Amino acid sequence: MIEAGQRNHAQQPRAGVLLVNLGTPDAPTAPAIRRYLREFLSDKRVVDLPRALWWPILNGFILPFRPRRLAHSYGSVWGQEGAPLLTHTRDLTQGVEHALAERLGASQVPVYFAMRYGNPSVASVIARAQTDGVRRLVAIPLYPQYSATTTASVMDALFAALSTLRWMPEVRSVHQYHDDPQYIAALADAVRAHWAAHGQGDHLLLSFHGIPKRYFEAGDPYFCHCKKTARLLAEALQLPESHYTVAFQSRFGREPWLQPYTDERIVQLAQSGVKRLDAICPGFAADCLETLEEMDMQYAELFQASGGEALRYIPALNASAAHVDCIAALAEQHLSGWLPTAIDAEQIAARAATLHY
Incomplete structure (x- = not known):
């Protein structure tokens, strides 16, 4: 008999999948946004300035004032079920779990989602997976293009959570999928569907989230991944270089970030005679503040104001x-060899019958 606190070590290992997105405040209010920003902007992967320099700026200037300004912005995109990034990530997770069940037959692979900042936290979801008996875990940060500020930060949080466990699961991770054929095809299909519904615009803007330029100069491959995604998408759409632009949005602070900047490029395009500008943000797996408020509201107004x-x-x-199919295919690829066959199950059961605890 297995007593309380003991585990059945003959139990068949269970594999699971963890999707991780950036995160969101719990509510579109200044206190909730302040909690979120404190966690986000305290991450050394995001802001690598010396703490003696950064803490006074963060706690003296940003956290006291910025949350109040952002409350209206978050409120403008907040849905009945909460933040769009949260609801879309939840729906994606459910879709991937269903797709894996269809792909893998009777094998049941639980699919979880967590947020790097905010809730549900990576640590809380790892604890849940442990309770569910997951001994093998595929982690997929929902950032197609790798950056230390995003993907590496997710891995930091993941292994920090795992470091507290007595019995750590095996882990495999997907660090990028910026040139994955299914990802590129999904983006191309989204653009074609937009064109079919609304007509093709005069120009296509591919806007990625920016990072400080010195991060790229220090070896971060993010810029290169973004450029390759853009090139492959343009090739899939058969767009010549003159018909699309790559730019970077959401810069913060005074130091140089990756260029060209999206807001400046939008003004240039409008002034050059572009009347209908189609815009897509290929680096965002799910719609969020940066896509729905910054791009679809702020930048749309800026484009009209510029002509x-x-x-x-x-x-x-x-x-x-x-x-869903793209992420499920990535998960299935990395689950290879981890899902027991019927023969494996029979052997485990036979072995368990001979063990005594």
């Missing part, structure tokens, strides 16, 4: 069927 007629935002892949 353009309309900036038409193409939604993120979210929980679309193509996106």
Whole structure:
């Protein structure tokens, strides 16, 4: 008999999948946004300045004032079920779990989601997976293009949570999928669907989240991954270079970030005679503040104010069927060899019958 606190070590290992997105405040209020920003901007992967320099700026200038300014922005995109990034990530997770069940037959692979900052936290979801008996885990940060500020930060949080466990699960991770054929095809299909519904615009803007330029100069491959994604997407759409632009949005602070900057490029495009500008944000797996408020509202107004007629935002892949299939295929690939066969199950059962605890 196995007593309380003991585990059945003859139990068949269970594999699971963990999707991790950036995160969101728990509510569109200043206190909730302040808690979120404190965790986010305290991450050394995100802001690598010396703490003696950064703490006074963060605690003296940013946290006291910025949350109040952001409350309206978050409120403008908040849905009945909460933050769009949270709801889309939840829906994507459910879709991937269903897709894996269909792909793998009777094998049941639980799929979880966590947020790097905010809730549900990586640590809380790891604890849940432990309770569910998951001994093998595939971690997929939902960042197609690798960056130390995103993917590496997720891995930091993952292994910090695992470091507290007596019996750690085996772990495999997907560090990037910026050039994955299914990901590129899903983006291309989204653009084509937009064109079919609204007509093709005069120009296509591919806007990625920016990072400080010195991070790239220090060896971060993010810029290169973004450029390759853009090139492959343009090739899939058969767009010549003159018909699309790559730019970087959401810069913060005074130091140089990756360029060209999206807001400046939007003004240039409008002034050059572009009337209908289609915009997509390929680095965002799910719609969020940066896509729905910054791009679809702020930048749309900026484009019109600069002489353009309309900036038409193409939604993120979210929980679309193509996106579900893409992430499920990545998960299945990394689950290879981890899912027991019927013969494995019989051997484990026979072995368990001979063991005594």
